[in-house]
Amino acid sequence: MNKNELIMLLRDADVRKKIIEVVRLGAKIPASNFTGQPSLKADLLFLLADEDIRKELLNILRSPEKISAPTTSAPKVSVQTTTQPKISVPNVQPPKPAAQPQKSVMANGADMDIKSLREKIRNRITQRAAAPPPTVEVKQEEITDTNFTYIAEKVCPICEEKTRIVQCKARLVADTRDVDFCMHYKDFNPYLYTIWVCEKCGYAAEDNRFLDRYADRVRKSLREFLSQNNFRTPFVEIRDVETALTFYETALYFNEEFEPSAGRQAGLYQKMAWVCRIAGDTVKEKEYLLKCAELYEISIDKERYPIGKVSDNFAMYTIGANYFLLKDFEKAAKYLNMIIGNSNLRSTAPKLYEKARDIWQDIRSMRK
């Protein structure tokens, strides 16, 4: 269609009527039922009955000032830019935030890095909660005793139903132990199984936290939250790194929302670092070691110890050991000095004391 053809058409009574109809009736009218012969006029009338075209025309009439002056080059006119076709939004309920989550003790102390990592985890978790549970094919013969794990049955403290839990066998003997107490076993990564997950409601927590009772109010809101959001995952006996990290993230999420504790989160990050170390992913390992150290630094300042089985001295040692592993020797020495400087620890926690002294001496000899 050229300019003259359009001008001719705009003078046509039917076309003018149609344009007036657009102005009077707006975007929505029944779909065009024009059945005339194919022609420019027929095309135009047909297009003027289209909701998107009508919207665009109304936009032009309502805000003429937005039309830019013509340029010598071909103006970029695109009906699509202002009248995007409706994107069909999947019918997904965004997960509701937990009912009145407690104030986070880290709210002011955490640095931006921790906040952004938390945000990343929160996004992943809420996306996961909105999606249907993944189907994982589990062969029957896999659900047996393995060389390293066995299946136990526990009662979930949140939904109070029975759930299967994968536990590591107690007899396992470690080959080596790192300065931060990460244990290495031949052909087995025990930290893949640290998080217990309820197969009925999806509640996830560290093994030494899972069975502990929450205050009634917290348990109620957690239960309500889990019933409204889909955290259920099919039970699998053998976990890979990705599955394990997802469970850690879920546990971090529940901690953050329902019982925020920098100390407990630090412990989770430490084991996530170990999962990655054993799997050979040093980039992620370092990221998690740093989170762990930073959260323990916040925690020993603000939280009461012991937290679970972790003493304040262990937390302090871990900060020192993590910074040592991250080659931030200045920070490492600062925290290890606090252990070595406490002469009581020589008798009350001799192993921790000795290990702190060993690392400290390593740092000193490296600095020479």
Ligand SMILES: [Zn+2]
């Ligand atoms: Zn449950």
